[in-house]
Amino acid sequence: MNINFTYLPGDGIGPEIGTAALRVLNATAVAYGHTLDIEEHLIGGIAIDEAGVPLPTDTLESAKKTGAILLGAVGGPKWDHLKGGDRPELGGLLPLRKTLELYANVRPAKPYTALLDAAPIKPEYLQGVDFVIMRELTGGIYFGDKGRDNLGAYDECRYTESEVNRIAIRAFEMARTRRKKVTSVDKSNVLETSRLWREVVNETAKDYPDVELEHTLVDAMAMHMLSRGKDFDVILTENMFGDILTDEAAMLCGSMGVIPSASLGAGKLGLFEPIHGSAPDIAGKSLANPIAMILSGAWMLRSSFGLNEEANAIEHAVEKALDAGQCTADLGGSLSTLEVADKIADYVD
Numbered sequence: 001m002n003i004n005f006t007y008l009p010g011d012g013i014g015p016e017i018g019t020a021a022l023r024v025l026n027a028t029a030v031a032y033g034h035t036l037d038i039e040e041h042l043i044g045g046i047a048i049d050e051a052g053v054p055l056p057t058d059t060l061e062s063a064k065k066t067g068a069i070l071l072g073a074v075g076g077p078k079w080d081h082l083k084g085g086d087r088p089e090l091g092g093l094l095p096l097r098k099t100l101e102l103y104a105n106v107r108p109a110k111p112y113t114a115l116l117d118a119a120p121i122k123p124e125y126l127q128g129v130d131f132v133i134m135r136e137l138t139g140g141i142y143f144g145d146k147g148r149d150n151l152g153a154y155d156e157c158r159y160t161e162s163e164v165n166r167i168a169i170r171a172f173e174m175a176r177t178r179r180k181k182v183t184s185v186d187k188s189n190v191l192e193t194s195r196l197w198r199e200v201v202n203e204t205a206k207d208y209p210d211v212e213l214e215h216t217l218v219d220a221m222a223m224h225m226l227s228r229g230k231d232f233d234v235i236l237t238e239n240m241f242g243d244i245l246t247d248e249a250a251m252l253c254g255s256m257g258v259i260p261s262a263s264l265g266a267g268k269l270g271l272f273e274p275i276h277g278s279a280p281d282i283a284g285k286s287l288a289n290p291i292a293m294i295l296s297g298a299w300m301l302r303s304s305f306g307l308n309e310e311a312n313a314i315e316h317a318v319e320k321a322l323d324a325g326q327c328t329a330d331l332g333g334s335l336s337t338l339e340v341a342d343k344i345a346d347y348v349d
């Protein structure tokens, strides 16, 4: 098969973990008789520097054409003085997600046995943890009206019923393929958008009588996730809560560097990216853990190209490397980004 996808390395550690993921994808393609047809484009800070805008037209066109996008990360101190849509995040990543209508961001948390001691949480709280966060990605406070006035600053948070309904459906559908439980997270004791959220989720739940539904306030959820993470199956939440809770969930798994994500919409189009950022503190030092990016690549193979066996092979190879202690410093190892990628590529073979 010709695996035609859009590759957007972006900023900071993005190109490092990107090169690592391409090595593994390439080894997989060779092992299974496929060819990689990579369309590399600019996004984020590097796009601002080289093309004058954070999301160049040819980047967006390629993304729409291939329908499969592998992205590293955007942003960094160099562009932090920029405002609003001139920024790598607000002008690059967010419009990419929004324009492609990738409203469902799926972020799994299932600690690897080999990493139980790498996490800052005691292993007894990690055993049995296996949940997925279904994060709404194209609405809420991220996309509301923002600005300054003579009093200060404001960010508007809005959700429509249909925006809540479509992400709730995804959560219930996913729960049906898993342990049949949805935990919806909101702040309905304070926010009107959360009250709407809860109403719509309850309404949607009527079509899924076989799925258990519970509601939790986000502050309490931050605690429950650490103290009884194994009780959760599909965690459904809005954009900003999902952003925050997924970084927290990463710590159950040992590092930000091991969690991939898929951003999906109504059609086949998919954006695959690690949940972490451009990690400016370690960029350029070959310290970045490439696993989240490698697993995002595997997810792309499965979701966009139907290459299940190939995706499984990569996921097993990652597990083998972790079992052998072949990892980067964030997980207590001593290998470089590309050394880890080479080990994983070897295991795929």
Ligand code: NAD
Binding pocket: 013, 017, 072, 073, 074, 075, 076, 077, 089, 093, 255, 256, 257, 273, 274, 275, 276, 277, 278, 279, 280, 281, 282, 287, 288, 289, 290, 292, 330
């Ligand atoms: P970050 O996720 O980049 O880093 C947080 C911490 O985790 C850092 O200490 C970093 O070194 C570590 N870390 C992250 N990824 C790692 C990896 N693969 N291996 C080892 N350690 C890793 O978050 P931040 O520092 O708050 O943000 C830095 C920049 O990244 C900001 O400009 C932010 O806007 C951007 N960002 C982009 C994305 C994205 O493009 N999807 C996501 C989050 C943050």
Ligand code: IPM
Binding pocket: 075, 089, 090, 093, 094, 243, 275, 276, 277
């Ligand atoms: C993420 C990131 C982004 C988000 C930023 C860079 C806009 O933190 O993908 O988790 O908040 O969605």
Ligand code: MN
Binding pocket: 243, 244, 247, 275
């Ligand atoms: Mn985030």
